[in-house]
Amino acid sequence: MVAFSERRKKLYRIIFEADTAAGKAFDVALLILIISSVVVVSLESIVSLRRNYLQLFLILEWAFTVIFTIEYFLRIYSTPRPVKYIFSFFGLVDLLAILPTYLSLFILGSQYLLVVRVLRLLRIARIFKLTRFINEGQVLTRALRASATKIAVFLGTVSLLVVIIGSLMYVIEGRENGFTSIPKSIYWTIVTLTTVGYGDIAPQTTLGQFVASLVMIMGYGIIAVPTGIVTVEMSRSDRANLTQQVCPNCHAEGHQADAAYCYRCGYKFSELA
Amino acid sequence: MVAFSERRKKLYRIIFEADTAAGKAFDVALLILIISSVVVVSLESIVSLRRNYLQLFLILEWAFTVIFTIEYFLRIYSTPRPVKYIFSFFGLVDLLAILPTYLSLFILGSQYLLVVRVLRLLRIARIFKLTRFINEGQVLTRALRASATKIAVFLGTVSLLVVIIGSLMYVIEGRENGFTSIPKSIYWTIVTLTTVGYGDIAPQTTLGQFVASLVMIMGYGIIAVPTGIVTVEMSRSDRANLTQQVCPNCHAEGHQADAAYCYRCGYKFSELA
Amino acid sequence: MVAFSERRKKLYRIIFEADTAAGKAFDVALLILIISSVVVVSLESIVSLRRNYLQLFLILEWAFTVIFTIEYFLRIYSTPRPVKYIFSFFGLVDLLAILPTYLSLFILGSQYLLVVRVLRLLRIARIFKLTRFINEGQVLTRALRASATKIAVFLGTVSLLVVIIGSLMYVIEGRENGFTSIPKSIYWTIVTLTTVGYGDIAPQTTLGQFVASLVMIMGYGIIAVPTGIVTVEMSRSDRANLTQQVCPNCHAEGHQADAAYCYRCGYKFSELA
């Protein structure tokens, strides 16, 4: 770890942490700024508002950007490991949250990308002492990660299905009924299989409607598969009552609540906790 | 408890309870009145009916309102704790069920808010001796409350996703394809992610349709998460219910909730609990 | 049981049972006739076909009806308990399967009701020796019946919600945006909450689209509730491994596979099976 001055340490505690009064105030201010800036970008996109308040929007947008830019450089300045911060997830989000305004000088419309600022809210979570939320989030994430292979197999199968049905419908319905190309037919198949059903393209021929009916019933059944996967995975970790504990010897996760030994390396837990 | 006259006590038993003949008759009459009044408000909103029977509708509406107003004051009069009643959930609903008619003298159209009267049906539940229904309702409510944190994390993630995808689609599709502003694009994203799919706004560009396809498949998978959460929670309280009892004779576990005898040794449970 | 002739007994075995060669042949013939007659009714409803082959359709329809009428009277003649048959579920279906043709002489268009004939297919199930299917059907039915109270609570809550949201949207959107009356707004709410989303009515105002977004997300979450209910119920009977066994003493159903005693009356099973 690089040595660095007292002032930097103080700044670091304010900006990166939330356990001091100043740190908490900083985070609350940031929270308000982020939400305001996203609301401003959203409102700016409404034509009637933009026409009447263009000046105001420009001023606000640049004000937010300048503040966030200063904050960005303060973060780089105060952190003991600037390079690690810059290339971390939050470092990149912080950069993306200011870049579009500068880009909008050259490329029209790029300022709408500023909504990536909402991602910064993920960091603010800590001011609510949301450990319980973060834990629950980890439970959900672990359940999804554990079933990733099953989900990949499922998505792969659905993709093959969608390409074949899409092409079939292109041949059956043809250009005159809105199925103007195979990619568009595949888009229709996804719209139908997921039961979204816009109706911008809909089969007109009897054969097409028959195939569509089969696709719908299939989609109706297929939805059971991801639901089953996720439910079983959540139910498993719920039943086994898996803990947040990490084995201090081999760093394995997902131990049962009543575990006395690591199931991976046999390390004895009992003297802990 | 404040002392109060015999007549009030009698009124209280009729109005607030349902274990006497008069109390039951009162509740049945109320049930019919509430449903009739909601049906009348609904029918009044149909233009052709309103034009022809305006007089009749006005009379009926005021009749219902006068009856409910009298009932409201009788409730305040008969209850031993009027203030507590007035500010209870049902007290507020009872007030909201009469206010709009009086308001409609000043503000046109406010009488349609009278449909909040349906909420009063919740109270009528007791005349059916619906304890079983109320118990089941509590099981559902408990399951939902127990998974509230997980659901909050889930909704938070979906909200961030919806803002980012909405803005992206606004940039991709633009005003000429119906995505006239970021709020409207966010609305479209919700319509698509929840698989509702009105089709009033639908992507026209190839890139937009590609992103839309990803959103649909995502929404198709995301629906598995709340389902998994609720199922696991219900399953947990169900499991707890099954295994509560242990046979005092043979120590067998896993008896059904309505078991009167041990399925393993035939021991009679009934003298317990 | 009423005494009746040999010929009747023979007819009964052919018409009502499927364990003789003649009985099987009868059922297969009936299966073909029922499906053909439903297909004919369906095709007749297509304008272009009806115009060209009206004569043919009329002949076929009357032919099917005459055959089914003869069969109906043979059933009444051969069964030992005619009254019980006539008022049984299948007796009524058999009657409804011939009545519309005769009615069509007086009321135009009533012949399309002939499709109730498909219900007769339920009886034909036995020729496939579909006991396994019937068992599985019973498992599904039992799961649904066991969760009937929960489902009633759920549907009641949804109904209240739908009436209130529907009226709210009527006030917000108004007649000029397609929400022409409260009943129609309630219809829109159901279309949206169930994620069907026709798009024939869609909110136009910003506030309306905001409320609609909330309804969609609610509907997205609400779907988890029936799924959770049914899954838990199925999982319970699966875990407890409930059998088809009926207690010979108290006729209780739903015994666990390893049960030695009836959980309801304590009757000893072991000497059976």
Add this chain to the structure above:
Amino acid sequence: MVAFSERRKKLYRIIFEADTAAGKAFDVALLILIISSVVVVSLESIVSLRRNYLQLFLILEWAFTVIFTIEYFLRIYSTPRPVKYIFSFFGLVDLLAILPTYLSLFILGSQYLLVVRVLRLLRIARIFKLTRFINEGQVLTRALRASATKIAVFLGTVSLLVVIIGSLMYVIEGRENGFTSIPKSIYWTIVTLTTVGYGDIAPQTTLGQFVASLVMIMGYGIIAVPTGIVTVEMSRSDRANLTQQVCPNCHAEGHQADAAYCYRCGYKFSELA
């Protein structure tokens, strides 16, 4: 097994297996060719591209077909059991992947059927050493197969329902509201029951909208059934997986699938199984 030359054996290892460098290279080349050819067929279906690059598309299509034809005959030549290969699933897919191009000489438009080539990707799975994926796929397939009877009962019930509701809506709404025939009404019922909801056909009469509302709520509930079936089936095979092993030292049950040590006593499992 028929005796055959060294060269054939070598070819067999390259074409049918993936454990040599040459075999792997062959599979990777095939993977790229298959995806490219499907993309080319898809792009060809876009009118604007087809008009400008018809010559190029024709050349590419024939090139792919010639390569796949050579590959097909090499497979027949090198396999020790040509007849078995030809009539295997992959043999038929390989044939279907080249036939449409030759057919397109006689039948216009048949070349779009070439997308069946995506099915060939199923074979390529092995180059990723995707045993884990294949295992997971088998778990999913087993769960679906085990619940096949339940799903058949479910689909049968839904089919009867759909025919009856479809005919009812035809009688209620009639030709003037888009329900032009019973088959079309059945199509509408499927669109509604599966919550797809295109909106190309939508009920106009009040009674029709009322019935439609019932169908939607029914569909909303019915979706719970396949989900419940698949979840319970998956959960069952998952539970079986968890409880297989019993610790030989302390007899603890409920070890995780990848456990190397007993979580209760720390006993090492690895010498087992």
